[in-house]
Amino acid sequence: MGIEQEVPVKRRIRGTWAAATAVVGALLVSQGCSAPPADRAGGHAGAEATVLTLANPGGAVEPPQLVAWAERVDRLSEGTIRIEFRNEWREGEARPDVATLDDIGKGKADMAWVGARSFDRVGVTDFQALLAPLLVDSYELEAKVFEAGIPAKMLAGVRKAGVVGIGVLPGPLMRLVGIREPLVNPDALKGKKIVSQDSALIDESLRALGAIPVTAPASTDLTSYGGAQMPLGAVVGRHHDRDAKYVTGNVDLWPRPLVVVMGKAAHSRLSPQQRALLTRAFKETVTQAVDVSRAEDRQSAPTLCRLGMKFPSASSADLKAMRSALEPVYAGLRENPRTADWLEQIQYLKDTTGVGPDTASCPATSTTAGPLEGTWTRTMADGDWRHRTGDETWTERPPNGMWTLAFENGILTKTDPDGETERWPYQTFRDRIHLAGSFTVDATFRLDGDRLTFDRFDFGDCTDCGGYAVTFGGSEQPWVKEAVAR
The missing domain is CATH 3.40.190.170 (Bacterial extracellular solute-binding protein, family 7)
Incomplete structure (x- = not known):
């Protein structure tokens, strides 16, 4: 997608997780x-x-x-x-x-x-x-x-x-x-290497x-x-x-x-x-x-x-x-x-x-934190993955160890135990969450104090993305919210 195309989806292990992109x-x-x-x-x-x-x-x-x-x-x-x-x-x-x-x-x-x-x-x-x-x-x-x-x-x-x-x-x-400074005029562009396409x-x-x-x-x-x-x-x-x-x-x-x-x-x-x-x-x-x-x-x-x-x-x-x-x-x-x-x-x-150039800008920021704002963790092992898939022979599992979900200002960052991250723009409405990536994910979430669970997943047109229901997990093993340092 030349340099301008979106990041390819990197599917691994039965589509269990992918490098998410914002393809609205x-x-x-x-x-x-x-x-x-x-x-x-x-x-x-x-x-x-x-x-x-x-x-x-x-x-x-x-x-x-x-x-x-x-x-x-x-x-x-x-x-x-x-x-x-x-x-x-x-x-x-x-x-x-x-x-x-x-x-x-x-x-x-x-x-x-x-x-x-x-x-x-x-x-x-x-x-x-x-x-x-x-x-x-x-x-x-x-x-x-x-x-x-x-x-x-x-x-x-x-x-x-x-x-x-x-x-x-x-x-x-x-x-x-611009990588390190704004590119607003020829002086700012002078001598800079600009990544482009073949034209x-x-x-x-x-x-x-x-x-x-x-x-x-x-x-x-x-x-x-x-x-x-x-x-x-x-x-x-x-x-x-x-x-x-x-x-x-x-x-x-x-x-x-x-x-x-x-x-x-x-x-x-x-x-x-x-x-x-x-x-x-x-x-x-x-x-x-x-x-x-x-x-x-x-x-x-x-x-x-x-x-x-x-x-x-x-x-x-x-x-x-x-x-x-x-x-x-x-x-x-x-x-x-x-x-x-x-x-x-x-x-x-x-x-x-009679229309001038389209202008992109930052909207007025909101100080209202969403219900999921914060960092949530969960630890998974071999037995947990097999239990979640219902397949005792499933060996192509995601990494064992601690997984993290960080919700901050409309962006979800999911980090696996190997340190690989995915970022998803997200929106919540009542008890529903919508993630906009290379495919869309809709799910129901439930908060019980400092415990968070997801269920009722809908992956839209994506036919091999159901593994996300495994990594986000069902109601039997919740995510736990990290305490905020004071």
Whole structure:
């Protein structure tokens, strides 16, 4: 999910625990469609279907915008076309998109999504106007650009890369993340290594702002760099609050459109009706994709604030300095007549929409502690795990020893005896708790003095996450609250 994608889910031992990420879009997608959701392999039970494999070079979590599209395909086709995600495609590589395009051209999967930014590495410059720095700087403007059909017109150019364009969806806005200091103007960026994606235009834009672009895998630790550009959801999902301190709240560098392409051989096997249905599904998913991206920003910012990150804003003078520094980039873009025309169309939409940059900031803090606030511990041994699973032969158990749940300011940190931690944004209502991670968990909790128990678990769409009911435990062995030192 490039550096911007969410942390892959690291499943171990029958899905007993996973490295949780804050992917709020998965929940929003399930709320956005009224039809029965397809499973991740797509389709409805018993229906004969055309199965299309889709390579996901972004990790183990499917982008929620594409999940919405896959579910729309399932609904429109009545289960006769199924989208099957192939996750962690080219995982760990610094330049996965270009390699993925080559894979699709060779038929290693039927389809793939790649960032629009990467096409200029294979000679396709049609998306440059959509990615022009500081141009599309709000979700309202991004929606207008897609409603006008501009990205759909750009899509035809991908044939030069040896693939067939299927559709484009709007994605999240990219932000400037500062590791040790705010990145609010060219002076702050000067000479700093900024982790980016594989894109000639983005590299050129960062250099114009005085930075040194560096391409790195999505899982890169940022502590040795000066900053990064990524969406807010990725800052949460990749736990970059551990190695970064700042997000420039009112600098929206460019959007991250998601482009789905297909191999020519796979495309030729589809009927004209099937091809038309895939395109129709993209058109009908645009609004939902914008809503998911916007909602992810709105929920990610408060989470990052609770985790200690700050959201400084660039001043009017700072923004003017950035735009002045980027003028040579725009001059180069206007040399291409098609790009110049699209730039003019997008600028017109921006002027007539009259909306300024989307701004992320920390909300007013609440001093009211929730009912679970504090640290709770529980010690588990072999016999306890076997008893909880009902399987006396189960040897693939989590670690023995003391487990800890720390609830603080809307964040749950779960630590196992080996010191491995997971963090989940959480909310409580009456006796229910909702955890928002790479999957969602809902459960009932019961407090009895300094004793805490959980039961009635619901793991949403996740089919192999039931092991969490074991690690959180039932009512027979409670968590015990640590006394607060006075």
